[in-house]
Amino acid sequence: MVLQAIRYAPGSLQILNQLKLPHQEEYDEIKTAEDGWHAIKDMRTRGAPAIAIVAALSLAVEIQTTALSPNAEEVAAFIIEKLNYLVTSRPTAVNLADAARKLTKVVELVARPASNSGAAVSKAYCDAAAQMLIDDVADNQGIGKYGAEWIVKHSQGGKVSVVTHCNTGSLATAGYGTALGVIRSLHATNALKRAFCTETRPYNQGSRLTAFELVHDNIPATLITDSMASALLRLKGPSERISAIVVGADRVAANGDTANKIGTYQLAITAKYHGVKFLVAAPRTTIDLGTKSGADIVIEERPGKEMTMIKGPRFDGVDLDLSQAETISIAAQGIDVWNPAFDVTPAELIDGIITEVGVVEKDANGVFDLTLAMEAHSESIKPTTVGGL
Numbered sequence: 001m002v003l004q005a006i007r008y009a010p011g012s013l014q015i016l017n018q019l020k021l022p023h024q025e026e027y028d029e030i031k032t033a034e035d036g037w038h039a040i041k042d043m044r045t046r047g048a049p050a051i052a053i054v055a056a057l058s059l060a061v062e063i064q065t066t067a068l069s070p071n072a073e074e075v076a077a078f079i080i081e082k083l084n085y086l087v088t089s090r091p092t093a094v095n096l097a098d099a100a101r102k103l104t105k106v107v108e109l110v111a112r113p114a115s116n117s118g119a120a121v122s123k124a125y126c127d128a129a130a131q132m133l134i135d136d137v138a139d140n141q142g143i144g145k146y147g148a149e150w151i152v153k154h155s156q157g158g159k160v161s162v163v164t165h166c167n168t169g170s171l172a173t174a175g176y177g178t179a180l181g182v183i184r185s186l187h188a189t190n191a192l193k194r195a196f197c198t199e200t201r202p203y204n205q206g207s208r209l210t211a212f213e214l215v216h217d218n219i220p221a222t223l224i225t226d227s228m229a230s231a232l233l234r235l236k237g238p239s240e241r242i243s244a245i246v247v248g249a250d251r252v253a254a255n256g257d258t259a260n261k262i263g264t265y266q267l268a269i270t271a272k273y274h275g276v277k278f279l280v281a282a283p284r285t286t287i288d289l290g291t292k293s294g295a296d297i298v299i300e301e302r303p304g305k306e307m308t309m310i311k312g313p314r315f316d317g318v319d320l321d322l323s324q325a326e327t328i329s330i331a332a333q334g335i336d337v338w339n340p341a342f343d344v345t346p347a348e349l350i351d352g353i354i355t356e357v358g359v360v361e362k363d364a365n366g367v368f369d370l371t372l373a374m375e376a377h378s379e380s381i382k383p384t385t386v387g388g389l
């Protein structure tokens with residue numbers, strides 16, 4: 001059965017509450033943009049693409065279940081105000097702001113002709129928001145294809161083992177996933193020996209969510225601590241040789257610097273030291289040519305309790321009691337906490353950026369040119385870099 005984190009039909013939106021996973025699969029009803037804002041802020045839904053899609057659809061269901069003005073300009077103003085509110089839920093992932101910008105253009109275009117009604121503006125918005133679900137899955141399948149081909153091409157032959165960080169799968173997108181989509185494609189083409197997923201402290205998106213997806217799909221995988229990832233590249237462990245580290249992204253700056261889950265930067269340093277390929281997998285909705293470099297990316301800081309407290313079902317020594325979710329403290333009371341949700345990996349540590357139209361590599365001067373990827377279409381002119389782009 002396909003894992004669905006977002007369930008949408010006109011007038012109805014449900015999200016899989018990711019704070020309950022991996023032990024409980026519960027869907028929360030989202031009825032308004034405000035519900036969507038809180039679900040994103042609380043991280044009941046998370047992942048750069050999923051944040052944008054849930055935000056857009058939360059407004060769509062509010063529109064579909066509210067009597068709005070017949071006046072096109074008034075409806076457009078209502079929608080744009082709500083989009084600007086939704087963008088404030090989380091600052092680092094660019095997908096949400098990118099979606100708000102594109103959806104604002106849609107409603108402004110339809111509201112312009114005096115002949116158009118409020119209903120026409122509402123329909124145009126809701127159709128565009130729903131299309132995001134379809135486009136994102138298609139993007140991720142393209143990322144999976146190109147990423148898997150690139151890793152196999154650059155490996156030493158035979159099946160490959162890869163490391164991934166955080167959750168970038170069907171729980172972070174509309175389906176299939178970005179970096180986890182690459183792992184799914186490697187598995188589907190019988191090219192994967194083993195995937196290693198890091199726990200991803202402090203919120204454990206790896207042990208709670210990626211491990212859940214890998215078990216769900218019967219993909220050969222091993223959970224490791226964040227600190228073990230470096231050792232894995234050196235030890236003759238179960239992996240023998242890691243062919244690549246592939247991670248997702250929340251915002252790729254114009255020069256290729258990439259903001260991603262905290263702990264990504266240290267993985268890139270480890271990969272560079274050990275000569276292991278380090279890849280970022282991201283749809284073009286995550287590439288932000290308007291942000292010059294990683295220095296300009298706002299890094300979200302999360303509540304300290306997400307680091308000092310941990311929640312899960314009671315374990316009685318034999319079984320898990322799923323009816324008893326308990327929260328326990330794992331840090332000294334009174335200690336100061338710094339909890340940035342992301343870090344920035346400089347472009348110089350990144351070997352390739354896997355997009356839905358191909359893998360972008362640096363040119364002879366060691367510089368990423370992402371403009372070609374942003375203009376390319378899967379069936380159109382391929383930019384000159386290796387791997388399709």
Ligand SMILES: CSC[C@H]1O[C@H](OP(=O)(O)O)[C@H](O)[C@@H]1O
Nearest residue numbers: 046047048168172248249260261
């Ligand atoms: C395809 S998800 C991209 C990105 O989003 C995640 O962040 P969060 O779990 O805080 O929403 C993580 O950084 C993933 O790599």
